[in-house]
Amino acid sequence: MQITYHGHSCFLVENDGHRLLIDPYLSENTQAVANPEEIQADAILLTHGHHDHIADAADIARKNDCVIIANYEIAAYFASMGLKTFAMNVGGSAKFEWGIIKYTLAFHTSAIEIEPGKFINGGAPAGILLTMGDKTFYHAGDTALFGDMKLYGEMYNIDVAALPIGDVFTMGPEEAVLAATWLRAKKYIPIHYNTFDVIKQDASEWIQKLKLAYQDGVRLAPGETLDV
Numbered sequence: 001m002q003i004t005y006h007g008h009s010c011f012l013v014e015n016d017g018h019r020l021l022i023d024p025y026l027s028e029n030t031q032a033v034a035n036p037e038e039i040q041a042d043a044i045l046l047t048h049g050h051h052d053h054i055a056d057a058a059d060i061a062r063k064n065d066c067v068i069i070a071n072y073e074i075a076a077y078f079a080s081m082g083l084k085t086f087a088m089n090v091g092g093s094a095k096f097e098w099g100i101i102k103y104t105l106a107f108h109t110s111a112i113e114i115e116p117g118k119f120i121n122g123g124a125p126a127g128i129l130l131t132m133g134d135k136t137f138y139h140a141g142d143t144a145l146f147g148d149m150k151l152y153g154e155m156y157n158i159d160v161a162a163l164p165i166g167d168v169f170t171m172g173p174e175e176a177v178l179a180a181t182w183l184r185a186k187k188y189i190p191i192h193y194n195t196f197d198v199i200k201q202d203a204s205e206w207i208q209k210l211k212l213a214y215q216d217g218v219r220l221a222p223g224e225t226l227d228v
Contacts (some may be wrong), residue, residue, distance in 0.1 A: 001135040002228040004037040005220035009030040009053060011139065011162065015132035018042050018098035022128065022139055023053040024060055031195060032142050033223040035103035036060050040158060042098060043124045045130070047141030048110035049077075049122025052195070058083060058150030069094075069101060073123030077112055099132035104152065106143035108170070135159045135228050138185065140190060145175040153184040159228050164192035165206050173206045180215045188217040191228070 008031070009023045021041040026032045029052075036056040042141040044057050054074070057079055061068050068075065075087035088094055093102035103126040110122035120228040124127040125143040129152070138152065152158070161183050164170035170192050171179065173205050180188050188210060193201040203219040210217040220226060 001132055001137065001159070002225050003137060003189075003228060004225040005189065005222060006034055006192075007141065007222035009047070009139070009142070009156045009162070009164070009191045010040065012041070012136055013130060013132065015098070016136070018132065020096060020098065020130065020132075021060065022043055022130075023047055023141075024056040025052045025054075026056050027059075028052075028055055029195060031222050037068055039064065041066050043096070044068045045101065045139075046074055047128060047139065048108060048125035048169040049074050049112040051113055053142070053153035054112070054223070067097065071103070071110070071126060073121050074110075077120070077122075085117075088166040090124050093111065093129075101128060101131075103127070104129055104138075105148055107146050108144070110144040129156060129158075136184065137228070138162070139191075140164060140179070142170045143173045149179050150182040153182050154203055158183055158185040160187045160189065160226065162189045163167060165190045165201050165203065166195075167201065168192040168198050170199075173201055173209065176206065177209050177213050177223065179216070180210055180217075181213050187226075187228075188215060189220055190217065 002014045072087040075085035077176040106125040108125040110125040111119035207217040
């Protein structure tokens with residue numbers, strides 16, 4: 001499995017020739033080094049409906065003629081645009097030719113902003129457990145710390161976990177360290193930080209705090225790939 005970070009909460013996960021894109025936010029992200037036109041994907045996975053997670057989903061899906069996998073409400077929203085979708089919801093799993101997805105809990109909100117100040121229902125936010133081959137990547141989505149992360153650590157053999165550390169809208173660095181001790185993943189990637197001034201954090205300092213908690217983390221720059 002190869003995991004390429006594209007800034008904020010966006011990843012391209014590749015295995016055995018298949019490419020899955022999670023939470024595309026590229027065209028409006030000044031830290032991203034890729035643009036939507038460059039992305040090749042077999043499927044797009046969405047954790048929730050906020051703009052900084054779905055902004056480029058429709059354009060990339062059209063260009064690649066690929067399916068958007070999301071909760072029921074978000075899938076219906078993109079299906080109304082004539083796009084291919086596959087609807088899931090928290091607690092459910094589905095098997096595809098390239099692997100298995102399980103939607104997990106995330107404590108956040110998910111409304112879709114269709115114009116400034118006007119929102120429609122974006123269903124329940126989620127995290128994603130993605131298994132491709134013999135590797136599992138856990139994308140926590142935008143979330144607060146919650147106790148069931150302990151269960152995920154007990155139930156699943158997680159190779160890499162992406163955890164938000166930005167605070168304000170999600171859990172902050174200290175809580176993300178605690179989440180790491182519960183999840184028992186082999187490696188952690190910080191996400192959802194420094195994109196906006198209000199969520200500025202020192203990712204290198206967070207990696208050091210992980211080490212003090214006997215956990216292994218890596219700070220990926222946008223465009224950098226981790227081989228798992």
